[in-house]
Amino acid sequence: MLRKLHIKDHTGEIRLFRQRAIVAIIIIVLIMIGIVGRLIYLQIFSHQHYSTLSQKNRLKIVPLPPTRGLIYDRNGLLLAKNIPSFSLELIPEQVKDIDDTLARLNKLMPISDSDRKHFRRLVKQKRRFQSIPLRYRLTEEEVARFSVNRHLFKGVSIQARLIRYYPFGEAGVHTIGYVGRIDTRELQRIDTANYSATTHIGKLGVERSYENELHGQVGYQQEEVNAQDRTLRIMDKTPPIAGKNLRLNIDIKLQTFVDKTLGEYRGSIVAIDPNNGEILAFVSKPGYDPNPFVTGIDSKSYAALRDSPDKPLFNRAILGQYPPGSTVKPFIGLAGLDAGIASNSLFCPGWFELEGDDRRYRDWKKRGHGETNLDKAIVESCDVYFYELAQRLRIDKMHRFMSLFGFGKKTGIDILGELPGLFPSREWKRRKRHQAWFPGETLITGIGQGFTLTTPLQLASATATLSVDGLHFRPALVHSIQGTNDPEPILLPATRYKSVLLKNPQNWQRIKRAMMNVLHGSRGTARSSAQGASYTMAGKTGTAQVFGIAQDAKYNAEELDKRLHDHSLFIGFAPFEKPTIAIAVIAENGGSGGHVAAPLARKVLDAYLLGKGL
Amino acid sequence: MITDNYTAANRRNYSLSESLHIDVPLMIGLLLTAALGLVILYSAGNQNEAIIYRQLTRLAVAFGIMVVIAQISPQQLRFWTPWLFAIGIILLIAVLTFGEGKGATRWLDLGFVRFQPSEIIKITLPMVLAWYLTDAPLPPKPSKVFVCIILIIVPTLLIAKQPDLGTSLVIASSGIFVMLLSGIRWRYIFTAMLAAVAAAPALWYVMHDYQRQRVLTFLNPEQDLLGSGWHIVQSKIALGSGGLYGKGWLNGTQSHLEFLPERSTDFIFAVYGEEFGLMGILVLLSLYLFIIARSLYISAQAQSTFSRLVGGSIAITFFFNIFVNIGMVTGLLPVVGLPLPLVSYGGTSMVTLMIAFGILMSVHTHRKLLSQ
Numbered sequence: 001m002l003r004k005l006h007i008k009d010h011t012g013e014i015r016l017f018r019q020r021a022i023v024a025i026i027i028i029v030l031i032m033i034g035i036v037g038r039l040i041y042l043q044i045f046s047h048q049h050y051s052t053l054s055q056k057n058r059l060k061i062v063p064l065p066p067t068r069g070l071i072y073d074r075n076g077l078l079l080a081k082n083i084p085s086f087s088l089e090l091i092p093e094q095v096k097d098i099d100d101t102l103a104r105l106n107k108l109m110p111i112s113d114s115d116r117k118h119f120r121r122l123v124k125q126k127r128r129f130q131s132i133p134l135r136y137r138l139t140e141e142e143v144a145r146f147s148v149n150r151h152l153f154k155g156v157s158i159q160a161r162l163i164r165y166y167p168f169g170e171a172g173v174h175t176i177g178y179v180g181r182i183d184t185r186e187l188q189r190i191d192t193a194n195y196s197a198t199t200h201i202g203k204l205g206v207e208r209s210y211e212n213e214l215h216g217q218v219g220y221q222q223e224e225v226n227a228q229d230r231t232l233r234i235m236d237k238t239p240p241i242a243g244k245n246l247r248l249n250i251d252i253k254l255q256t257f258v259d260k261t262l263g264e265y266r267g268s269i270v271a272i273d274p275n276n277g278e279i280l281a282f283v284s285k286p287g288y289d290p291n292p293f294v295t296g297i298d299s300k301s302y303a304a305l306r307d308s309p310d311k312p313l314f315n316r317a318i319l320g321q322y323p324p325g326s327t328v329k330p331f332i333g334l335a336g337l338d339a340g341i342a343s344n345s346l347f348c349p350g351w352f353e354l355e356g357d358d359r360r361y362r363d364w365k366k367r368g369h370g371e372t373n374l375d376k377a378i379v380e381s382c383d384v385y386f387y388e389l390a391q392r393l394r395i396d397k398m399h400r401f402m403s404l405f406g407f408g409k410k411t412g413i414d415i416l417g418e419l420p421g422l423f424p425s426r427e428w429k430r431r432k433r434h435q436a437w438f439p440g441e442t443l444i445t446g447i448g449q450g451f452t453l454t455t456p457l458q459l460a461s462a463t464a465t466l467s468v469d470g471l472h473f474r475p476a477l478v479h480s481i482q483g484t485n486d487p488e489p490i491l492l493p494a495t496r497y498k499s500v501l502l503k504n505p506q507n508w509q510r511i512k513r514a515m516m517n518v519l520h521g522s523r524g525t526a527r528s529s530a531q532g533a534s535y536t537m538a539g540k541t542g543t544a545q546v547f548g549i550a551q552d553a554k555y556n557a558e559e560l561d562k563r564l565h566d567h568s569l570f571i572g573f574a575p576f577e578k579p580t581i582a583i584a585v586i587a588e589n590g591g592s593g594g595h596v597a598a599p600l601a602r603k604v605l606d607a608y609l610l611g612k613g614l
Numbered sequence: 615m616i617t618d619n620y621t622a623a624n625r626r627n628y629s630l631s632e633s634l635h636i637d638v639p640l641m642i643g644l645l646l647t648a649a650l651g652l653v654i655l656y657s658a659g660n661q662n663e664a665i666i667y668r669q670l671t672r673l674a675v676a677f678g679i680m681v682v683i684a685q686i687s688p689q690q691l692r693f694w695t696p697w698l699f700a701i702g703i704i705l706l707i708a709v710l711t712f713g714e715g716k717g718a719t720r721w722l723d724l725g726f727v728r729f730q731p732s733e734i735i736k737i738t739l740p741m742v743l744a745w746y747l748t749d750a751p752l753p754p755k756p757s758k759v760f761v762c763i764i765l766i767i768v769p770t771l772l773i774a775k776q777p778d779l780g781t782s783l784v785i786a787s788s789g790i791f792v793m794l795l796s797g798i799r800w801r802y803i804f805t806a807m808l809a810a811v812a813a814a815p816a817l818w819y820v821m822h823d824y825q826r827q828r829v830l831t832f833l834n835p836e837q838d839l840l841g842s843g844w845h846i847v848q849s850k851i852a853l854g855s856g857g858l859y860g861k862g863w864l865n866g867t868q869s870h871l872e873f874l875p876e877r878s879t880d881f882i883f884a885v886y887g888e889e890f891g892l893m894g895i896l897v898l899l900s901l902y903l904f905i906i907a908r909s910l911y912i913s914a915q916a917q918s919t920f921s922r923l924v925g926g927s928i929a930i931t932f933f934f935n936i937f938v939n940i941g942m943v944t945g946l947l948p949v950v951g952l953p954l955p956l957v958s959y960g961g962t963s964m965v966t967l968m969i970a971f972g973i974l975m976s977v978h979t980h981r982k983l984l985s986q
Contacts, residue, residue, distance in 0.1 A: 024929075057867070
């Protein structure tokens with residue numbers, strides 16, 4: 001065996017090995033060239049591509065939310081502000097024993113089971129070094145109590161962030177609206193880049209319609225992050241540009257007074273400066289506190305608001321469409337004067353009959369008003385006179401004339417969702433109802449019943465137009481806008497619509513005088529409301545039927561369900577000589593206009609003109 | 615007597631390195647690579663000095679063991695070979711019965727030391743093959759080849775069962791390299807390669823789920839960005855963004871911002887590529903190539919078949935480790951958890967590697983004695 005070993009071809013084996021070793025080194029060199037080729041591809045040819053990826057890995061663009069613009073009233077009182085809200089937050093990475101910490105915190109402030117549950121869920125979702133909120137909206141006392149003991153709680157801190165707050169609560173809600181969390185529908189509408197750091201968006205009112213101005217411009221911060229997304233340092237920063245501040249035309253003192261004055265009534269009061277369309281007060285009752293909506297109202301409270309028979313969420317000033325009743329009479333009268341057919345007087349027996357029809361159209365005053373001219377018809381609100389006048393004017397002429405004052409059309413107010421109301425015409429009825437127009441419908445249109453519907457805002461705007469002899473302004477809630485870089489607020493100029501022109505401008509005075517006598521005349525339907533006034537006012541009462549009463553039946557307020565009572569309306573303006581305020585009042589189911597709506601209007605006018613009660 | 619004279623005659627010519635049985639060029643190559651490795655590790659370990667000290671200790675121990683091994687002559691090694699291999703196999707069986715480790719059972723705890731028995735096999739498999747092949751003329755006869763294949767397959771399967779795909783791959787390869795170097799006819803080699811390609815699909819069915827996942831991820835890393843695909847994608851970004859000259863030492867963003875996983879161990883090459891660029895990589899590859907070439911040269915100079923085969927296998931296996939690691943990091947090969955020799959942070963494999971180089975040094979420095 002050993003011998004055999006020695007015999008074997010020693011040099012041959014060495015040669016064989018060297019051959020193989022050379023093959024091996026060749027293959028190794030080839031593979032290394034392959035590796036270098038791969039590295040050339042990665043590091044030279046794809047360098048740009050991977051450099052970009054590496055930058056993307058490393059740098060994170062963090063959007064910074066802009067501070068939302070503030071909303072002031074016309075006198076500079078804050079209506080919507082951003083207040084710090086304190087939340088208690090934990091960084092799990094820094095807290096040794098979470099259960100123990102929670103138990104100790106519970107001695108300082110109540111931590112409910114739902115807080116704990118919410119917190120535990122977030123702990124699972126977020127990274128260990130991220131701050132996780134445990135309690136929201138701490139009271140000042142809780143903040144203070146924690147601050148004193150803060151050294152005992154490592155990894156626990158109080159974080160402040162800004163939330164929207166409406167100090168005037170429900171008095172302003174239908175005007176200012178509120179902001180809430182951005183929902184999916186809004187997400188499709190907004191510029192997602194500009195809203196990348198924003199959590200809330202205007203939902204209603206001015207907050208919604210002036211969202212673009214209020215929101216501001218998002219800022220950016222470039223951060224270097226590691227693979228766990230932990231921020232290591234800030235590389236670059238573009239600060240956000242705060243939203244613009246708004247100044248409203250609303251006088252919040254007047255508005256809260258109006259809100260208080262309406263009291264328990266459901267309804268609406270809108271007051272406008274007729275010289276420029278500025279809305280001085282804009283109230284819909286009942287209102288609701290917008291503040292819970294900002295942080296997310298709980299479903300039970302929301303359901304209570306939604307299902308309340310008083311419909312507090314419903315903005316009556318622009319959405320409530322009411323029959324205007326007798327408040328249209330000054331306008332119809334003006335139409336008659338302009339058409340030259342209202343000069344005669346007639347005898348009012350308490351009813352009116354169309355030729356060839358034995359149906360009787362009744363006057364509210366059963367015994368009738370006797371000999372009645374236009375002025376008396378307005379002062380005493382004679383229905384028969386206006387049946388006659390409407391019949392002679394015909395529906396289309398009334399429609400054309402009333403449209404000039406904005407009846408049946410949106411006023412163009414600077415908040416969204418307004419309804420147009422309705423002033424009927426033959427064409428409208430054919431188109432919408434597929435029916436011919438009946439002469440009887442013309443009559444009841446003449447006293448503001450039938451198809452006619454108006455919103456409180458529309459009535460106020462029409463009254464304003466009338467009070468200044470046809471000057472027609474768009475009603476506006478926002479007065480001026482001021483951005484952070486604007487040295488002066490930028491005024492939003494009043495928008496003037498086409499003025500109402502009469503063939504004989506003296507007719508303005510005649511109608512207005514009649515309206516003055518509604519209050520100051522000895523037989524005026526609202527004469528009790530003008531008692532002791534130190535200024536002169538003008539107006540017209542209205543009572544709109546909610547419930548149709550059969551012919552010859554007696555309207556008995558006490559027997560009827562309260563919700564079927566007539567709506568009480570009043571329109572008016574003051575001072576008579578040079579009007580500075582025009583007003584529309586609707587008190588739902590209030591009964592007669594002279595008894596409810598007119599006294600309410602008087603209080604508002606006193607407040608505005610004399611400062612009474614503010 | 616003759617031996618005595620000879621040693622006496624030679625003694626006066628011996629330098630320190632010769633009397634310590636050290637091959638100076640190989641030693642310089644290893645030391646330079648290890649030093650470069652420490653520089654990279656300092657950056658990869660986020661400038662944690664404790665890591666450097668631990669790695670330095672390991673290097674010192676490993677180089678020490680290398681020097682000790684170098685003192686043992688190849689004949690003695692050859693004498694102990696079958697026994698060492700047998701112990702390795704027994705320990706492998708033991709580890710499968712009562713081993714420990716997370717997920718895979720690789721470790722054996724002997725009370726005073728914890729180690730992976732597969733490391734013993736890494737060294738002794740090539741040795742046992744060389745030992746078996748030396749007592750007959752080369753190239754080996756088919757019957758010998760068959761026995762060799764059995765000797766390779768048994769430990770490979772035992773380790774694959776742990777499961778440790780990477781190590782079993784390296785061990786099987788180190789055995790195959792011995793066979794190739796032994797002069798097996800090329801036609802057998804090509805037939806075997808064809809058979810391996812044909813058998814590859816069958817391999818799919820015996821693989822663990824996580825191993826299959828790795829193969830799938832390798833084929834399409836972008837598909838699994840948050841899972842194992844993350845490794846490959848991030849390491850390619852690290853290398854690619856390094857460019858020609860790199861981002862500079864300690865300036866790698868991929869590694870320092872923790873995007874690169876396993877950056878001190880299996881993916882340390884990506885850290886290096888990011889910070890030192892293609893130029894730096896060429897330096898490291900040159901060092902490796904020098905070590906491999908020197909090792910093959912030493913093997914070719916060896917006088918016994920046993921030494922030649924063992925030395926050659928060590929050289930090629932060393933390269934194989936490098937190739938698998940860099941191939942994985944550059945996205946050329948699937949993710950197989952193999953460290954980059956001399957650079958990656960870690961203990962056991964470093965000691966094994968240096969034992970192997972100790973054997974090479976022994977082969978070279980005992981040569982003159984053998985030639986008599």
